[in-house]
Amino acid sequence: MNSRIALALLPIALAASAAAAQNTPPAGDPKATEQWEPVPPVVTPGQRDAAPPSDAVVLFDGRSLDQWEASKDHSPAHWKAHDGMLTVDKATGNIQTRRRFKSYQLHLEWQIPKNVTGEGQARGNSGVFLASTGPGDEGYEVQILDSYNNKTYVNGQAASIYKQTPPLANAMRPPGEWQAYDIVWTAPSFAADGSLKSPAYVTVFHNGVLVQNHTQLQGETFYIGKPVYKPYVDAPIKLQAHGDPSAPISFRNIWVRPLD
Numbered sequence: 402m403n404s405r406i407a408l409a410l411l412p413i414a415l416a417a418s419a420a421a422a423q424n425t426p427p428a429g430d431p432k433a434t435e436q437w438e439p440v441p442p443v444v445t446p447g448q449r450d451a452a453p454p455s456d457a458v459v460l461f462d463g464r465s466l467d468q469w470e471a472s473k474d475h476s477p478a479h480w481k482a483h484d485g486m487l488t489v490d491k492a493t494g495n496i497q498t499r500r501r502f503k504s505y506q507l508h509l510e511w512q513i514p515k516n517v518t519g520e521g522q523a524r525g526n527s528g529v530f531l532a533s534t535g536p537g538d539e540g541y542e543v544q545i546l547d548s549y550n551n552k553t554y555v556n557g558q559a560a561s562i563y564k565q566t567p568p569l570a571n572a573m574r575p576p577g578e579w580q581a582y583d584i585v586w587t588a589p590s591f592a593a594d595g596s597l598k599s600p601a602y603v604t605v606f607h608n609g610v611l612v613q614n615h616t617q618l619q620g621e622t623f624y625i626g627k628p629v630y631k632p633y634v635d636a637p638i639k640l641q642a643h644g645d646p647s648a649p650i651s652f653r654n655i656w657v658r659p660l661d
């Protein structure tokens with residue numbers, strides 16, 4: 402094979418090996434990608450109001466789950482809508498939007514139960530995947546976790562880009578209070594051959610405090626191993642049903658404004 406053809410086939414070979422990696426159980430040491438220092442400073446957030454603006458797509462209004470489906474099989478989402486909120490059902494797994502998005506502004510609120518137990522990553526773990534590229538935990542995760550008084554690796558605490566970038570500050574409210582994320586997601590773009598044309602960027606406010614400032618992503622966020630980009634055009638937004646044994650968390654007031 403001449404070198405020009407070999408080069409042309411390289412993205413296909415890379416995509417194939419990435420796909421193979423998706424289908425095999427992760428190997429290696431998860432601790433290899435944990436960062437523990439420096440610990441982001443603690444900031445006490447103020448109060449703020451975030452009703453959806455007139456042009457928003459309302460994804461959860463406190464009652465209807467019509468905008469959501471189960472990630473594993475696209476059946477109707479089975480999480481429980483009650484009392485104006487949506488509570489994770491760990492048994493039925495991740496849920497995602499029926500709509501697909503490129504770049505957008507997203508608002509969502511979440512609450513760690515007051516009686517939460519556990520520690521580290523096993524204390525109120527969930528997450529919002531800004532682009533879900535597979536039925537499991539594939540995609541680009543902004544971590545959701547009880548980080549009020551709960552030590553873990555800092556690139557895995559609340560408002561981190563999971564296993565990539567710690568938040569600039571820890572703006573957590575205590576368990577039992579509502580937390581807000583306001584997120585600006587600039588989707589990555591890919592050339593026709595699948596190579597990365599422009600990386601993804603994300604800006605995140607946690608309870609009104611800037612915690613990710615136009616952060617460039619290195620690829621999808623993995624539990625084990627280095628981030629890798631996988632080409633996609635548009636994708637659902639996914640909420641994580643994490644397998645930790647602590648009580649499930651809840652969401653409310655979720656809306657999105659597509660930017661393209």
Ligand code: MG
Nearest residue numbers: 526527528545
């Ligand atoms: Mg998570």
